[in-house]
Amino acid sequence: MRSLTRSAVTVAAGVLLGSSLLTVPAAAYGGPAVPVIAWEGCGPEFPGFDCATVEVPLDYDKPRGATTKLAMARKTATDKNKRIGTLFMNPGGPGGSGKYFVLGAASSFAKLNERFDLLGFDPRGINESSPVRCFQTVAELRTFFTNEAIGKVPYEPEQKRPYVDHFRKLGPHCTSNAQTASKHVSTADVARDMDLLRQAVGDKKLSYLGLSYGTYIGNTYASLFGKNVRALVNDGTLDPQLWSSGWQIADDRTNSGRSFDEMLNVCDQAGPHCVFHSPDQTAKARWEKLADSIRAKPVVVDDELVDYDYLIGFGAYSTYGPGIWRPFLNFLVQVEKAASSGTPVTTNDPEIKALRQKQEEYNNGNEAYYVNQCADTEYPRHFAEYDAIGRWAEAGSRFGPSWWWSNAACADxxxxxxxxxxxxMTKTAAPALVVGNYFDGVTGYNGAKASSRYMQGSRLLTYAGWGHTAYGATDCVTDHIDNYLIEGKLPAEGTVCPAAPNPFLPTTQLNTKPAVSDLLMTLRK
Structure with missing residues (x-):
C-alpha cells in the first residue's frame, strides 16, 4: 500500500551498536530512574558521531517496572567553549528515525551544531528502539501491505468495503502479536522519554526542533512539561487538536491540492523554462485532462503500470518540495505521451527513475506509522463512516482520498x-517558535496558526514559499530559527519570509543551499 507520511528520513544505515544500559538510583519519590548514557562511536560509517542505547520505563505509571530501549545518536558541539547544551531533534513520521536523521542531516544544521550537541532518538517502538513487530517475518508483513487485490487507495465504490475489511485486521493482529509493548507507544510516552533524556544529558531545560509529525511531539511536550522548555521550534506544523481527534483529514482534503495547484501556477509563471507549460492552456488544465485520462485508462511507463492511484500518489509526493517538481513534471510529459500514443513509453531519465524507485520502496514504515498513530487517535469503527468521510475527502481535492483511506487500519x-x-492550551517557560509555509502540501499553514494559538506567548514565523518544512528553504527562515534557538531571540511579530526564486528558472538564479525538506521526502507511512 502506498500511503503518505508527515515525513521520514531515507538515510540508510546498518551499524550494530553496543552500549551499557546503566541507570542511576530512582528518585526518592519513586519516579523513573534517570539513565546514564554510555556513548560510543557509531562506527566507521559515521565518523564523529556517538551512539548509545538506554532503558526507560515501558509504563510510566509503573516507573520501576518493565523497561523499553531507546536508540540514539549525537553530534557534539563543534565550539566547546560556547556550547549551550543539547538540541533534541525529530524528523517526523510517525515512524521516522530521529537517530538516523541526526546521522544523515547534521551537516544541514552546521550553525546550530557549533553551539549544541545535536541529538536524535528513535521513538519507542520504532526502528532500533525496541521496535514493535506485528508480523513474524518480512514476507508476512509485505504480503499484508502489498496485497494486490486490496492495496490500492479505493477510488471506485466497489473497492471500498474490501479495503476497509482488509486493513482493519491490522489492529487485532498487531496488538495480539506485540502484546504489552503496543499499549505504550503513544506520543505522550515519547514526550515523557524525551524529558527523561533531557535530564540524562544534564540540561535543566529542553531545547527542541521538531519537523512535521515531530511538531506533534513538540506540542505534547509543551502541554505535559511546559515548565521545562528552554526553546522549542515546530516547523511544518500539525494542528494537534485535529491530529489527536482523528480529523487531520479536514486539512488534508484540500491542502495537498492547493499546494499542487501552486506548483502548476509557478510552472506557468516560468513559461518555457517549465516542461509542463503550454502556450495554449494552463498547466492546471493540462493536468486535469491527463488525470481524467489515466483514471479511465492506465498506461505503461518504464515497464511499470501507471494507473490513477499511482499518478495521484506521485502527485501528492511532489508537494514535499520543489526538489521533486522538475522530475515529476518530466514524468507527467512521458505519461501524456503514453496516453496519446496508446503505447508504452521508456524514459531513460535517471531523475524520474530515482524518484519512482523511492516512491515504491518498502522500508517497514507502514508498520511503524500505525503502531504510533493508532495508539494516539480514535478513528471511526464502521465502514459507513469511512465511506462518508472518504467521499468528503475526494470532494476537497483529488488528493484527499490518498490521505484518508489508510486510516482504516486503525478501525479496530x-x-x-x-x-x-x-x-x-498551554504556557511554556520560554515562548516557542512555530513555523509554517503557505504552500506546505503535507502539513498545512492552518496547522501552524493553530499550534501557535495553543502555546501561549509563542511566535508564528511564516514562509511564503513551497515545500514541507521551511528550515533551509531560504536564509531568512533559517537565520530566524537559528537565532531563536541560540539566543532566544524571536522574530518580530507578523514576520513573513519571502519565497525562494521560481525553481523552474535557470539554476544560476536559484539559491543552491539545500533545504531540510529534501531529507524528508518519502511516501511511506
Whole structure:
C-alpha cells in the first residue's frame, strides 16, 4: 500500500551498536530512574558521531517496572567553549528515525551544531528502539501491505468495503502479536522519554526542533512539561487538536491540492523554462485532462503500470518540495505521451527513475506509522463512516482520498490509555517558535496558526514559499530559527519570509543551499 507520511528520513544505515544500559538510583519519590548514557562511536560509517542505547520505563505509571530501549545518536558541539547544551531533534513520521536523521542531516544544521550537541532518538517502538513487530517475518508483513487485490487507495465504490475489511485486521493482529509493548507507544510516552533524556544529558531545560509529525511531539511536550522548555521550534506544523481527534483529514482534503495547484501556477509563471507549460492552456488544465485520462485508462511507463492511484500518489509526493517538481513534471510529459500514443513509453531519465524507485520502496514504515498513530487517535469503527468521510475527502481535492483511506487500519485498534489528547492550551517557560509555509502540501499553514494559538506567548514565523518544512528553504527562515534557538531571540511579530526564486528558472538564479525538506521526502507511512 502506498500511503503518505508527515515525513521520514531515507538515510540508510546498518551499524550494530553496543552500549551499557546503566541507570542511576530512582528518585526518592519513586519516579523513573534517570539513565546514564554510555556513548560510543557509531562506527566507521559515521565518523564523529556517538551512539548509545538506554532503558526507560515501558509504563510510566509503573516507573520501576518493565523497561523499553531507546536508540540514539549525537553530534557534539563543534565550539566547546560556547556550547549551550543539547538540541533534541525529530524528523517526523510517525515512524521516522530521529537517530538516523541526526546521522544523515547534521551537516544541514552546521550553525546550530557549533553551539549544541545535536541529538536524535528513535521513538519507542520504532526502528532500533525496541521496535514493535506485528508480523513474524518480512514476507508476512509485505504480503499484508502489498496485497494486490486490496492495496490500492479505493477510488471506485466497489473497492471500498474490501479495503476497509482488509486493513482493519491490522489492529487485532498487531496488538495480539506485540502484546504489552503496543499499549505504550503513544506520543505522550515519547514526550515523557524525551524529558527523561533531557535530564540524562544534564540540561535543566529542553531545547527542541521538531519537523512535521515531530511538531506533534513538540506540542505534547509543551502541554505535559511546559515548565521545562528552554526553546522549542515546530516547523511544518500539525494542528494537534485535529491530529489527536482523528480529523487531520479536514486539512488534508484540500491542502495537498492547493499546494499542487501552486506548483502548476509557478510552472506557468516560468513559461518555457517549465516542461509542463503550454502556450495554449494552463498547466492546471493540462493536468486535469491527463488525470481524467489515466483514471479511465492506465498506461505503461518504464515497464511499470501507471494507473490513477499511482499518478495521484506521485502527485501528492511532489508537494514535499520543489526538489521533486522538475522530475515529476518530466514524468507527467512521458505519461501524456503514453496516453496519446496508446503505447508504452521508456524514459531513460535517471531523475524520474530515482524518484519512482523511492516512491515504491518498502522500508517497514507502514508498520511503524500505525503502531504510533493508532495508539494516539480514535478513528471511526464502521465502514459507513469511512465511506462518508472518504467521499468528503475526494470532494476537497483529488488528493484527499490518498490521505484518508489508510486510516482504516486503525478501525479496530484500541488507543493507548496513557495517550494525551488535550487540552492543548498551554504556557511554556520560554515562548516557542512555530513555523509554517503557505504552500506546505503535507502539513498545512492552518496547522501552524493553530499550534501557535495553543502555546501561549509563542511566535508564528511564516514562509511564503513551497515545500514541507521551511528550515533551509531560504536564509531568512533559517537565520530566524537559528537565532531563536541560540539566543532566544524571536522574530518580530507578523514576520513573513519571502519565497525562494521560481525553481523552474535557470539554476544560476536559484539559491543552491539545500533545504531540510529534501531529507524528508518519502511516501511511506
Amino acid at each position: 485498534w484500541p488507543v493507548n490509555e496513557d495517550r494525551f489528547a488535550g487540552p492543548w
